[in-house]
Amino acid sequence: MASLISYSLRNLLTRRLTTFFTAGGMALVVFVFAAALMLAEGLRSTLVQTGQPGNAIVLRKGSKSEIESVVDRAAAPLVETRPEIDRAADGAPLAVRELVVLMGLPKRGGGTVSNVVLRGIGPKSLELRPQVRLKAGRLPRPGSTEILAGESVARRFEGAGLGERIRFGLREWTVVGIFDAGATGFNSEIWGDCDQFMSAFRRSAYTLVLAKLREGSAGFEPFRQGIESDPRLQLTTKPESVFYAEQSEMMAKFLRIMGISLTAVFSIGAMIGAMITMYSAVAGRTGEIGTLRALGFPRRTILRAFIMEALLLGLLGGLVGLAAASGLQLFTISTMNFQTFSELAFGFTLTPGIVFLSLCFGLGMGLVGGLIPAVHAARIKIVDALRTV
Amino acid sequence: MNGPASPAIELRDVSKSYTRGQQTVAVLQGVSFRIEPGEFLALMGPSGSGKSTLLNLIAGIDRVDSGAILVGGTDITTLTEGELAYWRSRSVGFIFQFYNLIPVLNALENVELPLLLSPLSRRERREHARAALALVGLADRMDHRPGELSGGQQQRTAIARAIVTDPDILVADEPTGDLDRSSAKDILDLMAGLNESLGKTIVMVTHDPRAAERAHLVRSLEKGLLTNADLHLHS
Numbered sequence: 272m273a274s275l276i277s278y279s280l281r282n283l284l285t286r287r288l289t290t291f292f293t294a295g296g297m298a299l300v301v302f303v304f305a306a307a308l309m310l311a312e313g314l315r316s317t318l319v320q321t322g323q324p325g326n327a328i329v330l331r332k333g334s335k336s337e338i339e340s341v342v343d344r345a346a347a348p349l350v351e352t353r354p355e356i357d358r359a360a361d362g363a364p365l366a367v368r369e370l371v372v373l374m375g376l377p378k379r380g381g382g383t384v385s386n387v388v389l390r391g392i393g394p395k396s397l398e399l400r401p402q403v404r405l406k407a408g409r410l411p412r413p414g415s416t417e418i419l420a421g422e423s424v425a426r427r428f429e430g431a432g433l434g435e436r437i438r439f440g441l442r443e444w445t446v447v448g449i450f451d452a453g454a455t456g457f458n459s460e461i462w463g464d465c466d467q468f469m470s471a472f473r474r475s476a477y478t479l480v481l482a483k484l485r486e487g488s489a490g491f492e493p494f495r496q497g498i499e500s501d502p503r504l505q506l507t508t509k510p511e512s513v514f515y516a517e518q519s520e521m522m523a524k525f526l527r528i529m530g531i532s533l534t535a536v537f538s539i540g541a542m543i544g545a546m547i548t549m550y551s552a553v554a555g556r557t558g559e560i561g562t563l564r565a566l567g568f569p570r571r572t573i574l575r576a577f578i579m580e581a582l583l584l585g586l587l588g589g590l591v592g593l594a595a596a597s598g599l600q601l602f603t604i605s606t607m608n609f610q611t612f613s614e615l616a617f618g619f620t621l622t623p624g625i626v627f628l629s630l631c632f633g634l635g636m637g638l639v640g641g642l643i644p645a646v647h648a649a650r651i652k653i654v655d656a657l658r659t660v
Numbered sequence: 661m662n663g664p665a666s667p668a669i670e671l672r673d674v675s676k677s678y679t680r681g682q683q684t685v686a687v688l689q690g691v692s693f694r695i696e697p698g699e700f701l702a703l704m705g706p707s708g709s710g711k712s713t714l715l716n717l718i719a720g721i722d723r724v725d726s727g728a729i730l731v732g733g734t735d736i737t738t739l740t741e742g743e744l745a746y747w748r749s750r751s752v753g754f755i756f757q758f759y760n761l762i763p764v765l766n767a768l769e770n771v772e773l774p775l776l777l778s779p780l781s782r783r784e785r786r787e788h789a790r791a792a793l794a795l796v797g798l799a800d801r802m803d804h805r806p807g808e809l810s811g812g813q814q815q816r817t818a819i820a821r822a823i824v825t826d827p828d829i830l831v832a833d834e835p836t837g838d839l840d841r842s843s844a845k846d847i848l849d850l851m852a853g854l855n856e857s858l859g860k861t862i863v864m865v866t867h868d869p870r871a872a873e874r875a876h877l878v879r880s881l882e883k884g885l886l887t888n889a890d891l892h893l894h895s
Binding site for chain 2: 275278281282562565567568570653
């Protein structure tokens, strides 16, 4: 089957300026499209990575987020003594009671207040979360008003840097260490002694119990049944990674829907641009089309050549847009996660799936923009076309 | 295919009219004639006499209203659109007044273009195209784009493109209409040479009496009718 690929390509190269502007318009749309998906993906992967496989989080029944949960003092030991929970070297169960409080703290430079998660931790908290590493300073002494700040909190909130003091819960707290939790939500938290936080915030109950299961993820189902069937407990449990992934669902969906609807509107403009470009390409080359047809090229070859040209434009736009969007991976976004009402720092994450979708989107715009002009090109009568030379 | 007795082209009672707005203009009315194999025919006549339409019909890029056109024994008026396109790619070489080269392709690629429709490999196509360009004296201009060639060189490239598929018939619509006198003479020499050495049947529409002089046979059209059968035979 005869093809005119080099003809299509050569035409785009010859009309560099038109090609540049049309592909540029589509590149912008692909950029926004990819950026929105990357943002949603970044949020998702940050929260998914927040959970540690093999860990189970125990919360009050019906709690969708940590903030809603209450685990009272009497219930916590019943959970900790479940046989499915792994034991530490000292024979104690690998489980920890934590308190989660949301606190408005002023940001650096400007003083706007944003919510930060304060997590009261126990002795095993760090052992259960190996992804959290102390980056600077030291661990707080138990029973003291010393706290640890996650890296992104330390950077962005007033008084949260190493050695600085910060006031909440009617007390002054000293930041003695900065921890790095990689690309997880913990980076946006402040950690301190659980009992100190409970008294500072006048709480009488814990928020959750986190436990490491003996048989990893396989041990989860018996653990869940044990917790949920115990009539003394009004609690439920989820694998930690599943729980945090669910925290991202609403926000990620919001970002995705917003991104897609925004780009849907933009893409109409880009497609019209592509259509105008392709129509002018057809109009400017009517004589050539007539010549090609006279030489014996069938209509479908002409149709394909012009569609190919539009697809190449779309592909070029897609590649440029993606290249620009991939540069966004260098930036970190911090925003309010509406589901937990706390500030969360996360990056743009590019995945092969997003690359594929973005390129398809670019090609799709090219196809839609080029189809009608290409059909028009293929339907021109030879004799009429030759007259325009 | 066509034996010595059968004509290269035969028109039987061909009529063609165009609709312009409300009006129907009869361009050709019952035209019949034969063109023998190896003939070099010039079609002359005033503007609007129908000579270009006649050429388009013979070349299979336009359709008759009635009548039949037999080329090499095939009635091309019965072919479907696709069959007709295929037939053109194999049997007809086109030479246009304004050369109709593709500006973004160089001379070699322009000449190679019709061969994309053949089963030849890329290497074979290139070889054929080089040979055709050499035949028209443009072996040293293969990498030039049409914009970098003179009018005469462009027309020679177009002739190379017309003969590269080795068609039986060449149709030329005012091939010298856009050329200066000396280039026009070169082109006519080239066409006469192709007619004599390769035995190509040539049908040429022209206004130019000097071009018509090079043909074996001149036919005049007036208001859609063949007016005479003036014969100019050259040795």
